[in-house]
Amino acid sequence: MPTETQEKTTFVGFWQELLDDWMSTLTSPDLETYVRLKEKATSLKTVINIGLLGLVIGFFVLTVQPPSFVQTESLFLDLGRLIFYTEADFFILSLILFVVATLLGGTGGFIEHSYLLSLVTAPLGLVIVAFLFLTHKLGLTLAAILNPLGSIGITTIFIVLFVLYGFLLLLFAIEAAHEMESHQVIYTIGAVLGSWGLLRVFAMFAAGEDNIITQESAFLAEEWARGTLQQALLGHLWMVAFSVLIAVVIGVVIGVLITMPPKRPQVSHLFFLIPLGVFFLMWAAPKGWLGMGIADPIMEVSNTLKIILTRSAKGVFGPLLSLLSAIVRKPAAVGMIGVILTVIIYALLIAGESASELTLYIAGIILTIPSIALFGVFIGPFSIGAFNAVVALTLYAQLPILRNTYTGIKEVEPEIVEAGRGMGMTEFQLLRDVKIPIATPVIMAGVRVSVVMLVGIAAIASYIGNDTLGDYIFHGIQRVQPLRYYAGAITVAVFALLMDYLLGLLQNRLTPEGLKGRR
Amino acid sequence: MIKLEHVTKIYPGTTSPAVDDLSFTVPSGEICTIVGPSGCGKTTTMKMVNRLIEPTDGEIYVLNDRGELQNVLEMDPIMLRRNIGYVIQQIGLFPHRTILQNIGTVPKLLEWDNTQIRSRAEELLDMMNMPHEFLDRYPHELSGGQRQRIGVARAMAADPPVMLMDEPFGAIDPINRNLLQNEFLRLQQEIKKTILFVTHDIDEAIKMGDKIAILSGHGTLEQYDSPAKILSDPANEFIEDFVGADRTLKQLNLIRVEEVMDKKPFLLQSTQSADEALKILDEHNRDYGYVVDSDKRLQGYVNRRDLKGKSGWIDEYVTKAATSLPITMNLRDALSEMLMVDYSTICVVDNRDRVRGTISTAMIQEALTESLKKEEV
Numbered sequence: 001m002p003t004e005t006q007e008k009t010t011f012v013g014f015w016q017e018l019l020d021d022w023m024s025t026l027t028s029p030d031l032e033t034y035v036r037l038k039e040k041a042t043s044l045k046t047v048i049n050i051g052l053l054g055l056v057i058g059f060f061v062l063t064v065q066p067p068s069f070v071q072t073e074s075l076f077l078d079l080g081r082l083i084f085y086t087e088a089d090f091f092i093l094s095l096i097l098f099v100v101a102t103l104l105g106g107t108g109g110f111i112e113h114s115y116l117l118s119l120v121t122a123p124l125g126l127v128i129v130a131f132l133f134l135t136h137k138l139g140l141t142l143a144a145i146l147n148p149l150g151s152i153g154i155t156t157i158f159i160v161l162f163v164l165y166g167f168l169l170l171l172f173a174i175e176a177a178h179e180m181e182s183h184q185v186i187y188t189i190g191a192v193l194g195s196w197g198l199l200r201v202f203a204m205f206a207a208g209e210d211n212i213i214t215q216e217s218a219f220l221a222e223e224w225a226r227g228t229l230q231q232a233l234l235g236h237l238w239m240v241a242f243s244v245l246i247a248v249v250i251g252v253v254i255g256v257l258i259t260m261p262p263k264r265p266q267v268s269h270l271f272f273l274i275p276l277g278v279f280f281l282m283w284a285a286p287k288g289w290l291g292m293g294i295a296d297p298i299m300e301v302s303n304t305l306k307i308i309l310t311r312s313a314k315g316v317f318g319p320l321l322s323l324l325s326a327i328v329r330k331p332a333a334v335g336m337i338g339v340i341l342t343v344i345i346y347a348l349l350i351a352g353e354s355a356s357e358l359t360l361y362i363a364g365i366i367l368t369i370p371s372i373a374l375f376g377v378f379i380g381p382f383s384i385g386a387f388n389a390v391v392a393l394t395l396y397a398q399l400p401i402l403r404n405t406y407t408g409i410k411e412v413e414p415e416i417v418e419a420g421r422g423m424g425m426t427e428f429q430l431l432r433d434v435k436i437p438i439a440t441p442v443i444m445a446g447v448r449v450s451v452v453m454l455v456g457i458a459a460i461a462s463y464i465g466n467d468t469l470g471d472y473i474f475h476g477i478q479r480v481q482p483l484r485y486y487a488g489a490i491t492v493a494v495f496a497l498l499m500d501y502l503l504g505l506l507q508n509r510l511t512p513e514g515l516k517g518r519r
Numbered sequence: 520m521i522k523l524e525h526v527t528k529i530y531p532g533t534t535s536p537a538v539d540d541l542s543f544t545v546p547s548g549e550i551c552t553i554v555g556p557s558g559c560g561k562t563t564t565m566k567m568v569n570r571l572i573e574p575t576d577g578e579i580y581v582l583n584d585r586g587e588l589q590n591v592l593e594m595d596p597i598m599l600r601r602n603i604g605y606v607i608q609q610i611g612l613f614p615h616r617t618i619l620q621n622i623g624t625v626p627k628l629l630e631w632d633n634t635q636i637r638s639r640a641e642e643l644l645d646m647m648n649m650p651h652e653f654l655d656r657y658p659h660e661l662s663g664g665q666r667q668r669i670g671v672a673r674a675m676a677a678d679p680p681v682m683l684m685d686e687p688f689g690a691i692d693p694i695n696r697n698l699l700q701n702e703f704l705r706l707q708q709e710i711k712k713t714i715l716f717v718t719h720d721i722d723e724a725i726k727m728g729d730k731i732a733i734l735s736g737h738g739t740l741e742q743y744d745s746p747a748k749i750l751s752d753p754a755n756e757f758i759e760d761f762v763g764a765d766r767t768l769k770q771l772n773l774i775r776v777e778e779v780m781d782k783k784p785f786l787l788q789s790t791q792s793a794d795e796a797l798k799i800l801d802e803h804n805r806d807y808g809y810v811v812d813s814d815k816r817l818q819g820y821v822n823r824r825d826l827k828g829k830s831g832w833i834d835e836y837v838t839k840a841a842t843s844l845p846i847t848m849n850l851r852d853a854l855s856e857m858l859m860v861d862y863s864t865i866c867v868v869d870n871r872d873r874v875r876g877t878i879s880t881a882m883i884q885e886a887l888t889e890s891l892k893k894e895e896v
Contacts, residue, residue: 413609413611415607415608415609415610415611416611416612416613416614417611418571418607418611419605419607419610419611419612419613420611420613420624421571421600422569422571422600422605422607422683423600423601423605423624423625423628423673423674424597424598424599424600424601424602424625424628425597425624425628426597429628434613437615438613438614438615512614512615512616513615513657514613514614514615514616514617514657514658514659515614515615
């Protein structure tokens with residue numbers, strides 16, 4: 001009996017087991033299957049798996065493109081050579097993945113690792129070869145198959161699904177082979193693909209290839225050398241930064257006000273008349289409603305400031321100073337906005353929480369207005385230029401901040417607030433020392449959303465005559481220069497990602513130590 | 520001292536009062552527990568003292584640390600609250616602040632300087648038997664019981680004469696709750712605060728209170744008295760029901776082991792010989808005896824049959840006693856402990872583990888009979 005089993009495993013059993021392994025990878029492609037198969041890994045089985053793939057590839061290329069692959073008189077020698085190449089390619093790739101996986105904390109052995117990879121590669125490779133063979137026999141070109149609009153373009157979907165399926169199998173195989181966390185597996189594959197991509201791009205430049213990537217980078221380099229790219233970047237940065245800073249103040253103030261209980265008007269509220277009066281003067285006087293006597297000095301101050309700011313608008317802070325000069329030359333508009341804001345803030349101070357629903361509702365509606373329409377609407381009161389852009393951007397930016405401030409503060413556990421109040425904190429101390437610090441992570445998340453959103457919208461502000469990265473996009477479209485609008489799109493995207501990352505760091509810094517690692 | 524005079528609270532939009540014409544006085548240095556079914560207005564009553572809720576009618580007075588009786592309704596509520604310790608069930612520690620900052624909340628509001636705050640916080644941790652390292656930790660790094668102790672420490676930080684505690688041990692598991700209650704009672708012996716302690720648990724009210732105020736629905740005071748009086752002489756049917764059918768048994772809560780134990784117990788010394796010990800056992804007509812060392816520390820017990828015909832010191836034949844009772848334990852806990860280990864007589868030890876006496880189930884029964892007799896008189 002023992003000898004019989006022995007014989008079975010060495011001869012028929014071996015092939016049967018191999019077939020079983022193939023079938024289980026294909027029929028139940030999940031982590032458990034791979035973990036189970038890992039136990040049965042041997043080098044011989046790996047070599048045979050890939051050898052089979054090599055054999056089929058060999059037949060395929062020798063049939064399809066004999067001139068470039070037939071090198072000797074003997075068909076067997078050619079086949080053998082192709083099988084060897086397939087094996088070599090597989091093991092080199094497998095080794096690279098193995099090294100990266102091990103560096104990232106993988107624990108599996110190379111034999112198991114290779115065997116599981118071969119169980120992904122061989123069956124899927126066979127399907128691909130079969131597919132290519134079929135299309136060749138039908139006389140179809142790859143372009144015809146892949147064109148999603150073509151009559152047989154539906155295959156694109158199958159190919160995409162197939163590639164995703166293969167990728168998934170690869171994830172499982174590596175995860176099982178090395179007992180890794182899923183994210184480590186992604187890093188492993190990402191590192192390999194990423195370095196391949198980098199090498200490929202590097203090779204492109206080294207060989208002086210002429211394609212979209214080299215052309216685009218040449219264009220960007222040229223723009224950088226001329227200084228126009230930096231200018232657009234700085235313009236963009238300051239536009240976003242300035243608007244967000246104002247938005248944080250307004251958004252947090254409004255967000256806080258609508259969490260407070262309603263108040264009765266008090267004598268001390270007459271204080272609000274001061275900003276109201278100042279803003280009203282700024283608004284009414286330049287219009288001449290109060291007589292020219294008051295208008296002139298205001299306009300004079302505004303002009304002097306404008307001239308000083310415009311003159312000194314150079315260097316890194318140049319775009320910021322230009323923004324400020326665009327603001328000081330419109331005292332009436334500033335006054336009008338000031339009056340409106342003062343009234344809104346006072347109204348919310350009185351209404352408090354009872355206005356929260358309405359406020360958030362209106363804020364939500366404003367967010368749905370397309371940015372380009374909002375810029376258009378503001379051309380009426382503010383004409384075109386930086387002022388218009390800043391007002392629109394600020395309006396957009398404070399919505400996520402307002403909403404997150406409100407939710408952040410509302411989410412502070414009531415018992416924490418009660419404890420604070422019961423120990424004799426004033427409402428202001430409660431807000432400053434308890435509610436706002438605890439809500440900081442949530443508020444900062446809102447700021448992050450705002451900034452990323454504004455980076456995108458600021459590009460559109462270029463439409464109403466403002467120097468941002470959007471210039472590249474609009475000019476590129478007007479002049480039909482793809483390199484130009486790609487440049488705009490790429491820089492805006494990279495800029496947004498970078499800002500998000502930096503704000504993530506800031507968010508982490510601002511989050512109180514005790515709130516990290518809670519729960 | 521806390522004094523309530525005809526205090527009534529009617530919430531806006533309701534007609535029936537939440538607290539109805541409540542009058543009682545908590546003497547200085549005593550704990551008054553307020554207990555009653557849910558919705559009886561016990562928390563409302565407590566919150567009116569530090570004006571988190573404003574009474575509709577009536578007066579509330581608090582004795583401040585200068586010995587003056589002040590009408591709280593005439594004080595600035597912010598300053599009032601800073602001078603009253605406040606502990607709530609969910610603790611409400613500030614998660615973004617360290618333990619030091621949490622304990623220092625009120626002192627900071629009162630503008631103490633930082634070194635003063637730190638030394639006060641250390642002093643409080645000592646009182647709570649917690650290490651000083653805790654000062655730089657955050658609340659989420661502490662266990663529930665530790666957080667509750669910090670909550671109490673925070674309330675005591677500025678050494679207020681009066682404290683309000685709203686079910687402070689309600690969210691703690693039963694074992695830790697018992698521990699915290701005992702610790703707090705021990706602490707109260709030292710700090711002697713005037714405390715208003717809200718609970719829904721009559722057992723806790725009996726255990727913690729020097730006085731108990733029992734409220735029924737709509738905030739009517741049904742009885743205000745010492746626990747013993749409430750158990751032995753319930754004012755009406757409501758109290759009788761609320762206290763429960765086992766109120767006789769509950770009286771055991773009020774008697775300490777120390778009061779009923781045999782203070783001159785019969786003990787064997789570990790330095791005695793087996794012969795000697797056997798003789799003593801015969802004299803007292805016992806089958807076994809507890810053995811102590813020269814410091815009166817409990818070693819265990821010996822059985823008569825183990826000693827028969829043996830020579831040498833008796834400590835060779837000692838079996839370790841499974842348990843002993845602390846002298847401060849109440850009879851109810853003692854009885855349940857004794858039933859659990861199935862001993863009829865058990866040693867009572869002080870905090871240095873020295874045997875101070877023995878207690879038997881018979882003694883407990885006798886004590887209970889006596890207290891019932893007193894009730895009838």
